[in-house]
Amino acid sequence: MSPNFIHTYVSVDCVVFGFDYENRLNILLVQRHVDEVPLERQRKLPGSLIFSDEDVDDAAQRVLHELTGIKKMVLKQFKCFADPTRANNVHDIKWMGKEYKHDIDRIITVAYLSLCKIDHKINSTKYDTVDWFPIDEVPQLPFDHNKIISESLVEIRKWIETDFSIIFELLPKRFTIRQLYQLYTALSEKYIDIKNFHKKISSFNYIVPLDEIEKNVSHRAARYYKFDAKIYKKNNTKLIK
Numbered sequence: 001m002s003p004n005f006i007h008t009y010v011s012v013d014c015v016v017f018g019f020d021y022e023n024r025l026n027i028l029l030v031q032r033h034v035d036e037v038p039l040e041r042q043r044k045l046p047g048s049l050i051f052s053d054e055d056v057d058d059a060a061q062r063v064l065h066e067l068t069g070i071k072k073m074v075l076k077q078f079k080c081f082a083d084p085t086r087a088n089n090v091h092d093i094k095w096m097g098k099e100y101k102h103d104i105d106r107i108i109t110v111a112y113l114s115l116c117k118i119d120h121k122i123n124s125t126k127y128d129t130v131d132w133f134p135i136d137e138v139p140q141l142p143f144d145h146n147k148i149i150s151e152s153l154v155e156i157r158k159w160i161e162t163d164f165s166i167i168f169e170l171l172p173k174r175f176t177i178r179q180l181y182q183l184y185t186a187l188s189e190k191y192i193d194i195k196n197f198h199k200k201i202s203s204f205n206y207i208v209p210l211d212e213i214e215k216n217v218s219h220r221a222a223r224y225y226k227f228d229a230k231i232y233k234k235n236n237t238k239l240i241k
């Protein structure tokens with residue numbers, strides 16, 4: 001007897017990270033609409049089935065553009081999720097039927113990581129509701145989206161160790177060393193104390209001090225810095241060795 005081979009749909013899902021003013025990692029979730037399910041239980045990762053004439057990376061770039069209105073965003077494919085039961089939930093089947101007008105029983109999804117400054121204006125052309133959620137306040141999501149998010153966290157930690165410059169995609173254009181430190185500690189599993197961090201940072205010429213300091217703060221006003229991508233590319237140093 002010959003084995004059964006799958007005949008399946010393929011989708012992409014994007015985990016977009018942001019870093020908020022309370023020093024927490026956030027991700028972007030969208031709202032879907034399925035009758036009979038309370039709205040607060042219908043958040044999901046932004047995603048889409050892939051068009052028949054589309055490359056998978058292009059589909060992810062399209063999803064991000066439809067999600068944020070931003071033309072080109074940092075993007076990293078990190079894993080394929082193919083559990084045969086991942087789209088078996090009755091509400092998920094209903095949703096796919098409504099959204100794609102097809103009888104869809106199996107979907108393999110390719111997951112992507114992306115990064116966005118949290119103060120960037122989100123101009124979605126596809127979703128009526130797009131919100132930032134602190135990573136530890138993400139609700140129960142459809143499909144295997146909670147699993148995709150936890151695996152994306154492992155992935156972003158690895159990413160930062162191989163390419164430190166991605167951290168600046170999450171920070172405002174001008175930032176303090178404390179902000180950089182807090183983001184680094186939220187992302188990295190390595191511990192470094194703030195004094196040593198300051199020492200390290202001051203040896204990196206791609207982190208450039210500005211002639212501006214914080215205003216209206218209760219603690220000692222800190223200097224602002226900016227990231228110089230050109231200088232970084234020249235020496236491409238890892239931050240913590």
Ligand SMILES: O=P(O)(O)OC[C@H]1O[C@@H](O)[C@H](O)[C@@H]1O
Nearest residue numbers: 011046047048049107109143
């Ligand atoms: O609901 P949308 O994102 O349009 O459809 C694609 C979905 O199909 C599932 O594999 C994915 O997890 C993805 O979310």
